[in-house]
Amino acid sequence: MCRFLPKYSGGQVIRVIKSISAKRVFKEAPEIKKELWGGEFWTDGYYIATVSGKGNKEVIEKYIRNQGREKDIEQLKMFQF
Secondary structure, three states: OOOOOOOOOHHHHHHHHHHHHHHHHHHHOOOHHHHOHHHOOOOOOOOOOOOOOOOOHHHHHHHHHOOOOHHHHHHHOOOOO
């Protein structure tokens, strides 16, 4: 989760986060780029929701915790070798 000024859109913030983090990962571990599909660290999509005093912070935290769980990875497999 992050906090940002309302003058920025969520999409702008996500693009900056993805750009900076990918550059840092590739700088510190350049061999990773060869292992990735198309050399891209991040996918094009993202999830964004705002939380206020009335927002459901717990739902968003659960979504974040469950990213990349083994059950989700099965959906990406086409063949079993």
